[in-house]
Amino acid sequence: MSADMMSMEGMPAMDMAMMQACMDACAACEQACTVCSTQMMDCAPACMNCADMCNTMMRSMMRMQGMTPAVMVAMLDACIAMCQMCMDECMEHADHSPVCKMCADACKACMDACSAVRSAMAMA
Template sequence: MTTSSTQAMTRMLQTHPHADRIGHQQALLECIDACFECAQVCTSCADACLAEPDLQMMVPCIRLNLDCADICMTTGRVVTRQTGPQADVLRAQLQACLAACRACGDECRKHAGHHQHCAVCAEACRRCEVACQALLAALAA
């Protein structure tokens, strides 16, 4: 998210009727930011992979990019909702996102030496993986 988006999300959480119950606000904000960024980067990486001359070799990467983008987008939306979250569902969604980011990042790293867009994607996936892990840890505390 851009700085203005992050500021808007911070204000939104602060003005939420359950603001007093929203714990771990920094971990939450970082996770939301990382999820939405990763979704956009993975979608763009899939598109860039489609333009590569060695398209057949890129099929697993494209698939993981698109799966990761969908999971990250959903995770960002789920963790944004603060009214009555189900802890088990929230943890499962964060774990799914973490796994998708790890798989996508690992695949993109394989291509990072030849395709700069894959290097950028691997970095975004790693950031999202770390943010999901941090929010999971904060929720467990």
């Protein structure tokens, strides 16, 4: 197995660059959602929840011990769903709030990165 792949017992080998991209997207989304939640728009609760979910997803990916494929897929699905909800909420304000636009873009990037990891797991 090459150095750019990681495998844990019960988990398929994962591309480390893809995992890092997903963790980076989760971190960026968490930060954007945290900033957006301070704008006191209707999207603030969704942003706070999304920030928490992205933080949890990122920390889980960093600590892969005890993670099974089913648990990882469930975590990825939850993060994707939370980012979708937050993105939808923020897009309602994106035309008049650059912070909401930034948050929606970060949510989309996080969804894409989590989806890529999920797809890679399905193919492994």
